[in-house]
Amino acid sequence: MASNVSIVYALLSVFVVFVFSKFVNHRAQMSKLAAIPTLGSSGFLSSYLSAFRFVYHARDIIQEGYQKHYNSAFKVPLLDHWLVVVCGPKMTDEIRKATDEQLSSAEAFAEMLQTDITMGKTLRADPYQIGVILNALTKNVPARFPEVHDEMKTAFNDLIPPGEEWVKVPVLKTVLNIVCRTTNRLFVGLPLCRNEDWMDLNIFFTVNVFARASIINLFPTYLQPFVGWLITPRPASLRRAVKHLQPLFEKHFGLEGTTDDIDPASQSNNLLLWLWRQAQEGEQRTLNDLAMRVLSVNVAAIHTTSMAFTNALYYLAADPKLAEMLREEVETEVGRKGWTKNAMDGMRKLDSFLKESQRLSGTSAGTGFVPNLFFTY
Ligand code: HEM
Structure with missing residues (x-):
């Protein structure tokens, strides 16, 4: 019985330390990102409710932020980090000019995917x-x-x-x-x-x-x-x-x-x-x-x-008409050059179609909105 109580105390202590660290971390991030308006809630606990909402309504939330803060930035709480979205050509241009020391996608991916741990240093x-x-x-x-x-x-x-x-x-x-x-x-x-x-x-x-x-x-x-x-x-x-x-x-x-x-x-x-x-x-x-x-x-x-x-x-x-047009191009190129890399290089319409479909629906809720940039904190 006594040992069960000790286990409960130990677990409780770990939990309290965990919540306290999360709280300190939250305060630090909030002061760093204070100037950026939040979509949803920025409260310590309430931000988790907004983060759960993001799981199911990511696209709508990003769309709302895009309309409200065009040519500016906004932040969204996610379960494991803050997502900062920068939108509009004015802001994108500023980001484009940033040096690798100021902004690094490699560092952001390393943190997001914890690559040092998940794939090795x-x-x-x-x-x-x-x-x-x-x-x-x-x-x-x-x-x-x-x-x-x-x-x-x-x-x-x-x-x-x-x-x-x-x-x-x-x-x-x-x-x-x-x-x-x-x-x-x-x-x-x-x-x-x-x-x-x-x-x-x-x-x-x-x-x-x-x-x-x-x-x-x-x-x-x-x-x-x-x-x-x-x-x-x-x-x-x-x-x-x-x-x-x-x-x-x-x-x-x-x-x-x-x-x-x-x-x-x-x-x-x-x-x-x-x-x-x-x-x-x-x-x-x-x-x-x-x-x-x-x-x-x-x-x-x-x-x-x-x-x-x-x-x-x-x-x-x-849009089946697209398929018709693309098939015609593929058949012409392959007819001339066979199934080769050279034939692929000649498929300009197919290339534009794939690029445009990527622009409209990339790999996450945000990448369908151009020009947008995402940062994680
Ligand atoms: C439509 C398909 C693809 C998309 C949308 C895509 C997208 C991306 C993006 C957004 C990045 C991060 C870029 C950055 O850090 O600035 C990346 C990195 C990379 N991609 Fe792709 N990719 C695609 C296909 C591929 C393929 C087929 C390969 C390999 C043959 C590949 C190999 C890589 C590698 C090696 C990196 C660097 C990853 C690292 O930092 O360790 N990707 N890709």
Whole structure:
């Protein structure tokens, strides 16, 4: 009985300390953001009610803020942080002129996704994987394009088999699978790109990173490393990734081969190889470090592309005339150049359509309102 009472006291003390830290944190943030009007409530407890409202009515709330504070800024309480929205060309221009020291999207993402905990510190210490995507990946797409096209075709045939009857398909779930397979055909090749466990790992690692980072962000800064250590998806996901990538790693970088004599059109010309070439000798050339970077690129690529593609499909469904016009362009380009990267580059209308559909319905409630910028506190 006595020990039960001690446990209750201990839990109560932890709870009181937690609430007190949240209160101190709230006061500090409020004084920093005092000049920015709030949409909803700024009270310590009442702001949580507004934050819950945001979960279900994000778009309406942002729209209201946009109309009330055009060419200015407003803030909205979320469950784990404050969102500051800056809207209108005047303000956007000021933001555009800000230096990286004044405003950094990389730092904002690191905090929002708690990347040091959820993906490890080495990724941010030297984020060379970004250069690999911008340079090596982009440069190698034309040579690997036939394979990517093949994977797209096969994935569509597997998941939405052609037939005479209409069938119902859950759009985002199906698109996630198609995009995961297709991007991974480029990243890691066959047969891994179709491996169920690899696809499951890469689709759900992103979801886990976002969900667990939100939980970690609920806690005061000094508790975050401890909570992070308890709930991070990193160790288990990394073990799974290493298990799958080990054979590829050994094939390229083990005793059997070198990295110099690889045919650009072969599937050995892949993300693991591009990362390896750019990595520094030592820690960065270990399978653990490379595997985490492959996971992180999947985090950046899969859900963004799937949401973009899903939104584009909805716009096509809403306006079949668009589909007619785009099909005509695709058929002309492919007729002239075949299914190549070069043909893709000639699809100007398709490019504008995708950009416009992204402008109107990006990856969050806010990105459909242009020009807007978001900051998190
Ligand atoms: C429509 C699809 C996509 C959208 C909307 C999108 C959007 C974004 C945004 C908003 C950022 C943050 C930019 C910043 O920090 O300034 C980003 C970063 C990044 N994206 Fe994309 N992306 C898409 C597809 C892809 C794909 C297909 C890849 C890989 C092949 C990719 C790889 C990356 C990488 C590596 C980063 C840097 C992440 C980091 O800071 O570690 N993205 N993307």
